[in-house]
Amino acid sequence: MSMDKPPKIESQEQPRPSLYRTIERVVLETLPTGESVEQLIECNGITHRRCVDKVSYDAEGNIIFAESVPDATVELGPCDKNHA
Numbered sequence: 001m002s003m004d005k006p007p008k009i010e011s012q013e014q015p016r017p018s019l020y021r022t023i024e025r026v027v028l029e030t031l032p033t034g035e036s037v038e039q040l041i042e043c044n045g046i047t048h049r050r051c052v053d054k055v056s057y058d059a060e061g062n063i064i065f066a067e068s069v070p071d072a073t074v075e076l077g078p079c080d081k082n083h084a
Contacts, residue, residue, distance in 0.1 A: 017044065018044035018045050018046060019044060020042035020043065020044045020049065021042060021043060021044070022040050022041070022042055023041050023042065023043050023048075023083045024040065024041035025038055025039070025040050025041075026038065026039045026040075028052070033056075034056070034057065035054055035055060035056045035057075036054075036055050036057075037052060037053070037054055037055075037069070038052070038053050038054075038055055039051075039052050040052070040053060041076070043079050043083065044079075045079055046078065046079055047075060047076070047077065047078055047079060048075075048076040048077060048078075048079055049073055049074060049075050049076055050073070050074045050076055051068055051069075051072055051073040051074075052068070052069040052072035052073075053066045053067060053068055053069065054066070054067045054069060055067075
């Protein structure tokens with residue numbers, strides 16, 4: 001019986017893109033259901049983007065669900081690092 005080492009398995013995992021965080025938020029509309037439609041400017045440390053989300057809140061004002069409005073995301077260009 002051979003005591004050869006098993007072949008090494010290479011990772012197929014790709015690097016994950018940085019997560020976006022909101023740097024500006026504007027409420028465009030508050031719906032009768034309590035949901036709101038919001039325009040967000042987001043940054044991942046590399047690029048900025050503008051998107052529109054439909055957001056649901058609980059009684060304490062915490063986000064319980066957010067859904068991106070289709071075809072509403074626009075890449076704005078590189079991050080200028082001029083925000084906190």
